[in-house]
Amino acid sequence: MEASPASKPKMVDISRKPTIYREATAYGRIKLRKSTIEAIKKGLVEKGDPLFVAAIAGIQAAKMTPQLLPMCHPIEITNVDVKCFIEDDNHIGCRAKVRAMARTGVEMEALTAVSVALLNIWDMVKKVEKDEHGLYPETAIEKIIVEEKVKAELE
Amino acid sequence: MEASPASKPKMVDISRKPTIYREATAYGRIKLRKSTIEAIKKGLVEKGDPLFVAAIAGIQAAKMTPQLLPMCHPIEITNVDVKCFIEDDNHIGCRAKVRAMARTGVEMEALTAVSVALLNIWDMVKKVEKDEHGLYPETAIEKIIVEEKVKAELE
Amino acid sequence: MEASPASKPKMVDISRKPTIYREATAYGRIKLRKSTIEAIKKGLVEKGDPLFVAAIAGIQAAKMTPQLLPMCHPIEITNVDVKCFIEDDNHIGCRAKVRAMARTGVEMEALTAVSVALLNIWDMVKKVEKDEHGLYPETAIEKIIVEEKVKAELE
Amino acid sequence: MEASPASKPKMVDISRKPTIYREATAYGRIKLRKSTIEAIKKGLVEKGDPLFVAAIAGIQAAKMTPQLLPMCHPIEITNVDVKCFIEDDNHIGCRAKVRAMARTGVEMEALTAVSVALLNIWDMVKKVEKDEHGLYPETAIEKIIVEEKVKAELE
Amino acid sequence: MEASPASKPKMVDISRKPTIYREATAYGRIKLRKSTIEAIKKGLVEKGDPLFVAAIAGIQAAKMTPQLLPMCHPIEITNVDVKCFIEDDNHIGCRAKVRAMARTGVEMEALTAVSVALLNIWDMVKKVEKDEHGLYPETAIEKIIVEEKVKAELE
């Protein structure tokens, strides 16, 4: 008497899929106070440069995807490129590109990199985003999407 | 000649802060196709029940926060509660409450739980959200916020 | 004056072994109270469905094998299938199949998946298995074995 | 429309439980060939002393319990003691005692230490336990139980 | 027949030790080519600012100490401060201070932070330190020591 077929967690079997070049690009952004964006621009954030910390944490997170997503396969990632940037007066954007020679796509790795990079932006500017109750009335991770995917036979 | 004070990464020193009861609630949601929501409702998602897998992965992620966010402190979390639910025809919502007796707030833990839970929803329904190019024109993690925080002296 | 050759820990060198298809199936079971098995059947376990949680945790554990077993090699697992099921009035069984294109067998990965899945069954039903002293007079993980292994050249 | 209350994974909230001294002892054993036990006794196992490697891996595993068991809380373990020993001509036994000042019991930590220690015994002697098909007709982890638990107010 | 008492790995039992304020400072340095130090000064290292990456990686490593050192206890670190700096024409220095309210000292955490920070400096400048054979005739981590320890009852 197993859990019913529909609900039982099931990892896709990729044993017979070919190892080819895979690339995926994800994007996301976080809404911050205008004054926070100013502080980032001027290098005045006390905990350090949020864009730099977020980029490193995003790279690390891409490599942790199989631990964070139970149904994801371990993959020998060959590159993670994470760019965090000031988009406008109220937004920090983040774009992550993941590359691998793999049997399955790497969009979850790119999405994980973006999500964790944005969480790190939040963490770095907590102090200046908080209101008097310790809440974040203006802060929000607003949008995380997949922008592009590439599949190719190299050489 | 160190990196300049403004940019140097710096963890907050919480050694002298008192250990009190902390609670934080975060919320987020993911936009999916109506047909995908239908499939979830009917228990027809091939990889298993996305709401169940996401809840477990969210709980696990809360405990991994100090590995994902370099400036976060390790905390003895006393409870993580992750609820994933169908919000409307196009959205799965997720709410995570984290509790701890700690020297610092747990909002980053709650935000991490929500973010990773939503990434898992995406991963579980990839097959039915993809278009013919393997892209996700309709899928988006739309909004991640902190809803509530509690600080209290217990007993 | 090194530790003597016999006792020095030594990882097997698999550099020259061919990458071929590997599969291993392990099985194990846990003895529980009849009343606990009934509670599982009826979906009455307070902490959630033990079979579902155990299956996910087993999949995660297979991927963590090289961290848990010092002499094990990191492997790009291509599939983990974990089935937890009610065997009889007093037993939950668990069967895990691990697949990989690898230079070494994957039986340790399958055994790890089964072991951790069974530990999770225990954890989920602790409350109803405990006696008045907080002990587990009837609970036991009884048997963990390798059932089958496959080695094949694909394509 | 959440997953039904009965099946939703749920971590126990220990926020209000007192921090007291906790101790738990678990035991387990693995059945091996008589010739393998002889080889261990004589220090002839090629990969190194299985009892030593298993003890270290068991200690490490106890500390990884919250990552392996989704519903387990992170705990500041104050001691892990793992003893692996030759029980008789066909068995290696393992006993693990875990201690902590914690809000919840540590039996899962002790059981995890024993389980992973026994998996390591298996891994270390794979070569001499395998038959000509690469299978393990005689090898089995036979029994894993909780032997004792202590709860006390220190000083 | 256990492994003999002298060799059996044994974690110190800190259950009865008081939780007090602990601080430890470690220092280390890496020898690099003068031209590499110049490149770091001018912000010309292709992989990014080595001092910044090393500082973050050192903080992360301090938190991973119990996974890297089997006999170390998990500790709720309250602060990690890692400073990487140009010492002279041939050396990058690194100083890490770790703070915790804990039952045991934190010098291993500080030493781990310094060691991993220095490994990251090496990794960031590999390209300009390598000779034509891909070797590092001039690169060396030269010295890692504990500089200071503090034990105090706070408040």
Place this chain on the structure above:
Amino acid sequence: MEASPASKPKMVDISRKPTIYREATAYGRIKLRKSTIEAIKKGLVEKGDPLFVAAIAGIQAAKMTPQLLPMCHPIEITNVDVKCFIEDDNHIGCRAKVRAMARTGVEMEALTAVSVALLNIWDMVKKVEKDEHGLYPETAIEKIIVEEKVKAELE
């Protein structure tokens, strides 16, 4: 307005590099009191055989390199060989060789294995190296270098 190109953290893209046999050997040593070396020789260290524990921890650390060094790629290591040995009256030496079929060199993995093995030697003999202030006036990790690298097309 991204972080400037010079400082932005950047992982090398190895997607187009061929998978070939890689080997790297690193060496390091730790200075200890003569009396500590004597205690190690005689098997009198209370926490267990430091050389054995260090070797295992070094092997484990090599596999954790991509988590410890943000810009490192995950690699399917095929062998780690860690030897810890008494060099002279005041030094324990450590040599680690790492092998892999990979798109990039494995010197960082070998250096990480050596660094973490030496940290473990320190941790195992803390008690007998400490002075009356809990400091380590004589203990130092003195030198960590790359000794050799091999690149070859196998078969």
